[in-house]
Amino acid sequence: MQxxxxxxxxxxxxxxxxxxxxxxxxxxxxxxxxxxxxxxGVGPWDGPWPDDARYxxxxxxxxxxxxxxxxxxxxxxxxxxxxxxRRRHSFHVAIENWQHDFNIGSVVRTANAFLAAEVHxxxxxxxxxxxxxxxxxxxHIRHHPNLAxxxxxxxxxxxxxxxxxxxxxxxPLETVDLPRRCVLLxxxxxxxxxxxxxxxxxxxxxxxxxxxxxxxxxxxxxxxxMHTWIRQHAPxxxxxx
Numbered sequence: 001m002q003x004x005x006x007x008x009x010x011x012x013x014x015x016x017x018x019x020x021x022x023x024x025x026x027x028x029x030x031x032x033x034x035x036x037x038x039x040x041g042v043g044p045w046d047g048p049w050p051d052d053a054r055y056x057x058x059x060x061x062x063x064x065x066x067x068x069x070x071x072x073x074x075x076x077x078x079x080x081x082x083x084x085x086r087r088r089h090s091f092h093v094a095i096e097n098w099q100h101d102f103n104i105g106s107v108v109r110t111a112n113a114f115l116a117a118e119v120h121x122x123x124x125x126x127x128x129x130x131x132x133x134x135x136x137x138x139x140h141i142r143h144h145p146n147l148a149x150x151x152x153x154x155x156x157x158x159x160x161x162x163x164x165x166x167x168x169x170x171x172p173l174e175t176v177d178l179p180r181r182c183v184l185l186x187x188x189x190x191x192x193x194x195x196x197x198x199x200x201x202x203x204x205x206x207x208x209x210x211x212x213x214x215x216x217x218x219x220x221x222x223x224x225x226m227h228t229w230i231r232q233h234a235p236x237x238x239x240x241x
Contacts, residue, residue, distance in 0.1 A: 013120060013142035013143055013144045013149065013150070013153050014142065014143045014144075015140075015141065015142060015143070039063075039065050040065055040067075041063060041064050041065035041066060041073070042063055042064050042065075042073055042074075043063040044060065044061055044062060044063050045060040045061075045074060050074075053079070054075050054076060054079035054083075055074050055075060055076070055079075056074060056075065056076040056077075059073075059074045059075075059076075060074050066134070067133050067134055067135065068080065068138075077137055077138070080138055081138055084115065084138060087115060088115050088116070088117045089114070089115050089116060089117060089229075089230075089233070089234055090117060090180055090181045090182075090233075091116055091117065091178075091180075091181070091182050091183070091184060091226070091229045091233075092116060092117050092118050092119070092120060092154070092159060092182070092183040092184070093107060093111045093116050093118075093119045093120065093183070093184050093186070093222065093226065094119070094120035094121075094122055094144075094150055094161075094183050094184070094185045094186070095107050095119070095120070095121065095122065095185070095186045095187075095218065095222070096122050096123055096147075096185075096186070096187050096188055096193070096194055096197060097121050097122060097123040097124045097127050097188075098123045098124065098188060098194065099188050099189075099190075102128050102130075102131065102189070103131070103189050103217055103218040103219040103222075104121065104127045104128060104131070104132075105127070105128055105129050105130050105131025105132035105133075105136075106131040106132075106219035106222075107119065107186065107218065107219055107222045108129075108131075108132040108135060108136050108139055108141065109131060109132050109133050109135045110219070110222055110223045110226055111139055111222075111226065112132075112135035112136075112138055112139045113135075114226045114227065114229075114230055114234075116139070116226065117140070118139075118140040118141065118142050119139055119140070119141045119142070120141075120142050120143070120144055120150055120153075120183065121141065121142070121143045121144070122143075122144050122145075122146065122147055122149075122150050122185075123145070123146070125143050131219070147194075147196055147197055147200045148200070150183070150185075150200075151200045151201075154183045157181075158181060159181050159182055159183050160179045160181070160182045160183070160202045160203070161182070161183045161185055161200060161201045161202050162178065162179070162182050162183065162184050162185065162201065162202065162203055162204075162205060163185045163187075163193050163197060163198065163201035163203070163204040163205070164184055164185065164186050164193075164204075164205060164206075164207070164221055164222070164225050165186075165187055165192040165193040165198075165204060165206065166192070166206040166207065166209070166215060167192070167193070167198065167204055167206065169204070170204040170205055170206035171203065171204070171205050171206070172205065172206055172207075172208055173205045173206060173207050173208070173224070173225060173228055174207075174208055176205050177232060178225075178228060178229050178232055178233070180233050182229075184222070184225050184226065184229070185197060185201060186218050186221060186222050186225075187218065188218065189217055189218050192215065205225075207221055207224055207225070
């Protein structure tokens with residue numbers, strides 16, 4: 001059973017907390033917009049309040065401006081996480097954090113969109129949440145001090161560790177059937193997977209490129225790899241009303 005703020009109790013990795021951020025925790029808490037454009041979301045609840053413990057009285061009274069899909073409007077954060085936990089997929093995402101990579105927030109946001117089981121931060125505990133757009137509040141995040149700890153945890157959970165990088169000998173992602181239970185591991189912007197990561201992964205796959213640039217950024221690579229897993233293993237969600 002997972003906690004609402006991190007990984008499974010008793011796991012070798014440590015759940016991440018907002019204190020590990022070096023940017024303001026919640027840009028959604030800022031009321032209004034300086035240029036007068038309409039606020040996102042919905043205003044106060046119109047009519048009798050629902051008799052349902054999932055709803056947050058404060059949001060019902062003041063409105064819900066959070067970055068959530070319509071089905072979760074006015075819900076308490078804990079209720080949203082609990083509902084997501086019933087449907088989470090079996091793939092995990094891990095990213096190395098030796099240089100305080102700005103892509104990590106984007107990776108977390110994409111992992112939330114594709115309902116990854118957990119995101120694993122490897123290396124430095126502090127990471128830049130700005131690109132996450134507050135989606136880390138709804139995503140289980142676990143910290144590992146090094147790759148040995150990550151891979152030990154993954155293998156204990158019977159998860160294969162799949163490195164994503166354009167390295168010699170890597171198998172094209174476009175030709176691979178990704179394991180249903182796996183950790184997709186990404187390196188830093190620029191250097192890619194560290195030398196030690198290449199020693200720990202069970203296999204390495206690459207993303208085909210056709211232009212002049214040497215690489216795509218880690219956030220884009222993560223989105224491509226996660227969506228590949230979704231196409232191979234996940235049924236499409238029902239249309240939103």
